Structures are given as structure tokens and as C-alpha cells.
Amino acid sequence: MRLSDFELDVMQRFWREGACSAPEVHQAIAHARDVTYSTVKTVIDRLERKGALKRSRQEGRTILYEAVVSPDAVQQTMLERFVAHVFAGDRRPLLNHLLKDEQLTVEEYRYLERLLARHRSRHTSGVAEVAEVAEVESGDD
Amino acid sequence: MRLSDFELDVMQRFWREGACSAPEVHQAIAHARDVTYSTVKTVIDRLERKGALKRSRQEGRTILYEAVVSPDAVQQTMLERFVAHVFAGDRRPLLNHLLKDEQLTVEEYRYLERLLARHRSRHTSGVAEVAEVAEVESGDD
């Protein structure tokens, strides 16, 4: 599923909050950016037509929508396209950009170290995977 | 600098090859995709108008163009936009997508390990940076 910038911004709300109404999404976005209700509603309509959202239920006259596509699926697709065009398919410069100049926050950096630790263990012993996964997902230290 | 998918595909040629003519770019792209010369030339024209390409010299009637913007600058900008919209600003799910399910090739994985080794050394001792950098950039093993 290929989505535009604004469509992605809107989808983020649904991915985080679950079912939302158009006015709710508008208020949330209007917090950060100056945009009218009409604009937000139009994008929601388009997302519905694309099959990214569906009407889940109605409260009075207000329609509640919910995501049909998962963030993972969309992100995976978008990432592949991104790497293909921006980096000509080579992820090394992407990794370089991500790691250079303190681009990562401390949390992101720790997360990466854990992911790699898990990766290494998967490719050496192949055991203790459950524990590794749990450690990474919990995010504690 | 914000560039579209096709514009990026075209820029890749200039970043790799240096100065190129429109017919050259067309032939290179037509290898992989069925697209007319007109289409490629139109995109080159737009890149010129955007200031991403400039005419470097002429051979007979044929115009040679070259990149004005660096891949690094474009990639950095594009990456920021990408993370902001696709991942709501959090790079952790991006790292997760990159590392899961053998997405990385062996070379990319090794490259990442080296980048991280360098990163670690920068943040512990702070010495031997020159050697670390040289090791990463050379890419040998």
C-alpha cells in the first residue's frame, strides 16, 4: 500500500489510537498544523476509498473509522520503495546516514544494539531466542 | 531538496557516472524499464529547473548534464521526511524493519557492525578514530 505524506500522518492517528472520528483526527492534527476540517476529511475519504481505512461504527451522526492496513505492512512497502529510489537499492548508505552525527537518540541506539545482539545470537548458537526477543521488545535496561 | 521517485532514478545515473547526456540516461533506464526518450528528457528538464542538474557542456548538439546536488544532501533530506511521516519520527521501528528477516545482505550487515564498532569507540575512548574510519570506509574484511 502506497500512501502520501499527509495520508501517512492521518494513518498514524488510527494506528496509535484505534477507531477515531474525522473531527478527532482534525483536532489532533490542527494542534500541530493549521489545516481545516475539510482537508482532513477529504484525506480520510481518500484513505477509505483506497482501502486503508473503513467505517467501524457510528455515534449519532459521527462516523468512526479504523485502520484496515497494518503499520508494518505499509512501512515495509514504503521502505522498499524508499531504498530502491533514494539509495539505488543499497542499504549501506542508509545505515550510514542513520548512524552518523548522533542522528540516533540514546534509546534508538540501545534498541539497535539489542537488535544486533539478538541477530548475532540467532546466527551463532541459535538458542535462547525467546529470551532475546523478550529482552528487545521490553526495551528495559 | 525533494525529488520524486523517477527523478531520483535519474539522479542516480548522474551521481554514479558524472556528466551524462539525455540519450545516455534514457538508454540506461530503458534497459530496465520501458520508457520513451521524451519521458526521460522531460524529467531531466524538470531536474534542471529545480536546480538539481545543470548543463555542463555540449558535444555537437548533445547536451551533457551533471548533478548540482550531492547524494548525501538529498538522501539526508529524504530520510528525514521519510522517518517523520512513515514512522512518526521514531527510528526504532525503522531499525526493526531493516534488521528483521534477513533483510540485510551479508555486506550490509558487516558494514553495520563496523559502523557500530566505530560509534562505540568514539563514545568510550575517543581515540583511534582515524583507523576506525579507514577500516569502515575500505569495506574489506
Added chain:
DNA sequence: GACCCACCTCTACAGTTGTCGACAATCTAC
């Protein structure tokens, strides 16, 4: 039961993007 507000529907519009054809200019090879 009239009114106002919140919310929906529909239409519109300009800028971008991918795509190309028509036609003009020039070069090259006889």
C-alpha cells in the same frame, strides 16, 4: 418546533508526477 452547531457530502482547483507525441533543428553518411 425553530434554531444553531457539528458533521458530512460534494465539488473544485492548483501544483506535482509520470507519461508521451508532434515537430523542429542538426548532424552524418552517402
Added chain:
DNA sequence: GTAGATTGTCGACAACTGTAGAGGTGGGTC
């Protein structure tokens, strides 16, 4: 120097994107 091929110029067009206004309508309030 003339014809065919090459390359450039220009205009066009449909789909997508961000943006919004006009106007209808259900629903609660006094």
C-alpha cells in the same frame, strides 16, 4: 547537398496530492 537518424523543444494529459469552500442535515436546546 540531400535524406535519414538523432537530439532537443514544447505542449499536453491523466492521476495524485494538498487544500479548501458551499451547502445540506441530523440532533440537541430552549
